Amino acid sequence: MYDTSDIRKNLKITIDGNPWVVVDFQFVKPGKGTAFTRTRIKNMITGAVLDRTFKSGEKLQPADVEERRMQFMYREGDSFWFMDSDNYEQIAVDAPHVGDGEGFLAENLVVDVLFFNGKPIGVTLPTFVEVELASCEPGLRGDTASGGTKPAKLSTGAVVQVPLHVNEGDRIKIDTRDGTYVERVRK
Amino acid sequence: MIGSPDRAALRRALELRARVVAAMREFLAGRGYVEVETPVLIRAPAPERHIETIPAGDGRRLAASPELQMKRLLAAGSGPIFQMARSFRRREIGRLHNPEFAMLEWYRPGVTYVEFMDECEALVREVDRRAIGPLGAAGPRTLDPDLPFLRMAVREAFERFAGWIPDGAPDDVRFFADLVDKVEPSLPNDRGVFLYRYPASQASLARPAPDDPSVAERFEMYLGGIEVANAFTELADPAEQRRRFEAERAAIAAAGRDTYPFDEAFLSDVGRMGLCAGAALGVDRLLVALTGAASLRDVLPFTWDDA
Numbered sequence: 419m420y421d422t423s424d425i426r427k428n429l430k431i432t433i434d435g436n437p438w439v440v441v442d443f444q445f446v447k448p449g450k451g452t453a454f455t456r457t458r459i460k461n462m463i464t465g466a467v468l469d470r471t472f473k474s475g476e477k478l479q480p481a482d483v484e485e486r487r488m489q490f491m492y493r494e495g496d497s498f499w500f501m502d503s504d505n506y507e508q509i510a511v512d513a514p515h516v517g518d519g520e521g522f523l524a525e526n527l528v529v530d531v532l533f534f535n536g537k538p539i540g541v542t543l544p545t546f547v548e549v550e551l552a553s554c555e556p557g558l559r560g561d562t563a564s565g566g567t568k569p570a571k572l573s574t575g576a577v578v579q580v581p582l583h584v585n586e587g588d589r590i591k592i593d594t595r596d597g598t599y600v601e602r603v604r605k
Numbered sequence: 606m607i608g609s610p611d612r613a614a615l616r617r618a619l620e621l622r623a624r625v626v627a628a629m630r631e632f633l634a635g636r637g638y639v640e641v642e643t644p645v646l647i648r649a650p651a652p653e654r655h656i657e658t659i660p661a662g663d664g665r666r667l668a669a670s671p672e673l674q675m676k677r678l679l680a681a682g683s684g685p686i687f688q689m690a691r692s693f694r695r696r697e698i699g700r701l702h703n704p705e706f707a708m709l710e711w712y713r714p715g716v717t718y719v720e721f722m723d724e725c726e727a728l729v730r731e732v733d734r735r736a737i738g739p740l741g742a743a744g745p746r747t748l749d750p751d752l753p754f755l756r757m758a759v760r761e762a763f764e765r766f767a768g769w770i771p772d773g774a775p776d777d778v779r780f781f782a783d784l785v786d787k788v789e790p791s792l793p794n795d796r797g798v799f800l801y802r803y804p805a806s807q808a809s810l811a812r813p814a815p816d817d818p819s820v821a822e823r824f825e826m827y828l829g830g831i832e833v834a835n836a837f838t839e840l841a842d843p844a845e846q847r848r849r850f851e852a853e854r855a856a857i858a859a860a861g862r863d864t865y866p867f868d869e870a871f872l873s874d875v876g877r878m879g880l881c882a883g884a885a886l887g888v889d890r891l892l893v894a895l896t897g898a899a900s901l902r903d904v905l906p907f908t909w910d911d912a
Binding site for chain 2: 423444445446447448449450451452453454456471473
């Protein structure tokens, strides 16, 4: 068990069965009164952020969370299979827990899988990934300056906006945080 | 601040602090107060359930406030006195807390806490005019000390902002949780605020209000949303004082903290103090409020971590 004096940024705690991480905290104490620690905490599964005030001395349940580096293997229905490259252990993560990164998962991509009480609850992709363009309308050769974009489907499934001069079969770099096109990379 | 590469900012902060302290001394001396010094290493600080003192060895503790010693001076006939007291409170560390801090504490015989509201208001305005004004505020400051201070009873503040009335001996945790989460954030921060008449259970050294003993004659002064000073019409009834000390000591023991004997010399002197009011003001916090600084880090040359 933690108590309020253990509270610091990045401390991971369990509240109502969910893992939360402390993003900010402040000690508050009226002159003649009890002390409190006011925190801003983030739900590690949903990303929801809320403010919570703990009374000094209140006990907090640690969250058993662990991040493991794993390689994406393949998708089977709504299950995404990953392998731990150290011990070859294979695990399946449900689509809702993979989240928005699902459309950028290329085979052999190395990601961080977050476990809570031994169960996978989240997948963090590298900030940038390189993916092949599966399909898009033909590009206008030489048009690199007009600033226009068109939708394109990636080999990994996501649809993103790309500049007009990018073509099917090109490899492009994508920012996985918001799905924006960064640049075309050499094949 | 001590590690800051910005030499001009350091010099400016030191200068501001020196000017504020000098202005406070001048203000009080001009009103007939005599500056005193009382011991910091004492045997028996006033027992208070929410204030933890720091043991100093040889059966002494660091004073959490100079209150008992100053009251003994008053009982002995000192007349109006003030002190710039270094004070110590264990485990209080945060944006507005440092375990070692500077406290201005002052007392005047023959008056009640109502006169002290006027005096606190005048002091803040005077210090701002003399010490801060010429140098300008350091940060964006919400406070305008020239606006008349708002005076609101605790009962009214809770009824308006927390939706209930704390009378007599409200549950401690509920009271303070709502105070910090609901009441304090609702107070205006463009002007000084006095919250006054606290539940009697929360003023161990204050006199009960003559018209309603369920509340105590205590106020807190807020500047820019920051609690800066606490004041009482002082309790001068030795039997009642002993009963309250006993209640506080029982709460301290129940919390598993060390207890120690009462300051018997204080208990036997306090009855001779007569009608008297006093205030304690956090000098470091006053600097934060008046300069618009973000935290104590910007006004303390050495924080707890630097010391």
